[in-house]
Amino acid sequence: MKAKIWANLGVKNVEKSRAFYTKLGFEKNAGRESDELASFLFGEDNFVIHFFKEDSLKKGMKGELADLSKGNEVIFTISAETKEEVDNWAVKVKDAGGSVFSPPEEFQGMYGCAFADPDGHKFNILKWK
Known part of the structure; x- marks a missing residue:
């Protein structure tokens, strides 16, 4: 299907x-x-x-929504081509009113950061090596 x-x-x-x-x-x-x-x-x-x-x-939905202050519903991942692109995302997110809860860093063979929008929905920005 x-x-x-x-x-x-x-x-x-x-x-x-x-x-x-x-x-x-x-x-x-x-x-x-x-x-x-x-x-x-x-x-x-x-x-x-x-x-x-x-x-x-x-x-x-005929039901309640997740309380994002207590956990996650999902985390979306956005790919980046360069470390600079990841760094730029972190700046843009802060400037737009979001929060970067994991600043740009190297981890598990990747370079990335993670942010939450004003309602707490979470996103990763990742550059794969």
Whole structure:
């Protein structure tokens, strides 16, 4: 079966999320934006991540959302070509209002950093050796 897969994440403030991911340079998913949703395309294959207002997502899921202050729901990984690109991501994330909880460093044969968006959704930026 061939299927399109995307992610749906809950956010407290859709406009804040829209501004954050726009500042990081991600492309908006045209035609999918609303007061309840910010949607962006990630990577060469245009993986879609929808950032829904929390109440809207809970209603659609018919359940509660993860408490990101106590754990992770998922961590997305974005590839980088150079160490400088990783370092630049860390600066851009801070400037856009995110938090770098693992600064750029060498580890397990890679160079990378990790950050959280304003709602606590986590991402790695990794350059493989």
